[in-house]
Amino acid sequence: MGILVMMEHNMFLKYMHIVGFTGWIGALYFITNLLSSARVKEDQEGKLFAEKALAINKKIANPAMMITWTAGLLMLYIYGMLWFKENGWMHQKLLLIVYLTVFHLYIKRAINQAGKQPLKPISTVWYVADKLPLIFLLSIVFLAVFRQLPPIIAGIPVAIVSIIMLYITYFWKDKT
Numbered sequence: 001m002g003i004l005v006m007m008e009h010n011m012f013l014k015y016m017h018i019v020g021f022t023g024w025i026g027a028l029y030f031i032t033n034l035l036s037s038a039r040v041k042e043d044q045e046g047k048l049f050a051e052k053a054l055a056i057n058k059k060i061a062n063p064a065m066m067i068t069w070t071a072g073l074l075m076l077y078i079y080g081m082l083w084f085k086e087n088g089w090m091h092q093k094l095l096l097i098v099y100l101t102v103f104h105l106y107i108k109r110a111i112n113q114a115g116k117q118p119l120k121p122i123s124t125v126w127y128v129a130d131k132l133p134l135i136f137l138l139s140i141v142f143l144a145v146f147r148q149l150p151p152i153i154a155g156i157p158v159a160i161v162s163i164i165m166l167y168i169t170y171f172w173k174d175k176t
Contacts, residue, residue: 010078013071020067021140024100027061029133031107035114036130050114057111065104072097089147092158093140099165100136103129106168125168132168135161 034053076084084090107129139157146154 013075017071020064023064025133025137032130036126054111093143
C-alpha cells in the first residue's frame with residue numbers, strides 16, 4: 001500500500017513538473033516574441049507590448065517556473081542521492097534548467113527596462129533570444145527522452161545551449 005501511494009505522489013509531481021515546464025517555456029517564448037515586436041513598433045504600441053510581457057511574466061512565467069523547480073526538486077528528493085549520482089543525464093538537465101532560470105531573469109530585467117526607458121531597436125541578440133525558449137524545450141526534452149545515450153552524445157544539446165547562453169550574456173548588456 002505504501003509503495004502505491006508513493007508512486008501516485010511521484011506521478012503527480014511528474015505531471016506538475018511537465019505542466020509547469022510547458023507553461024514556463026510557452027510564457028518565455030511569448031514574452032520574448034512580444035519584446036522583439038515591441039522593439040520594432042512605434043513607442044506607444046511598443047510600450048503596450050512591454051506591459052503585456054510584464055503581465056505574462058507575473059501571471060504565467062514566474063508561477064510556472066516555481067512549479068517546475070518545486071516539483072523537480074521534490075522528485076529528486078524522493079528518488080534520492082544515489083539515483084541522482086547514477087543518472088548523468090539529470091546533471092545535464094539541471095544545468096539547462098539553471099541556464100533557463102538565468103535566461104528568465106535576463107528577460108525579467110529586459111521587461112523592467114522596457115517599462116522605464118524607450119526601447120532600443122531590435123538587435124541580433126533579440127533574434128537569438130526569441131528562439132532560445134524553443135531550443136531549451138528541445139534540449140531538455142531530448143535529455144529526458146534519450147537518457148540512455150552516452151554522455152558525450154547527450155551533451156551535444158547542452159553544449160549548444162551553453163554557447164548560445166554565453167553569446168547572449170556577453171552581448172546582452174549593450175543591447176537591452
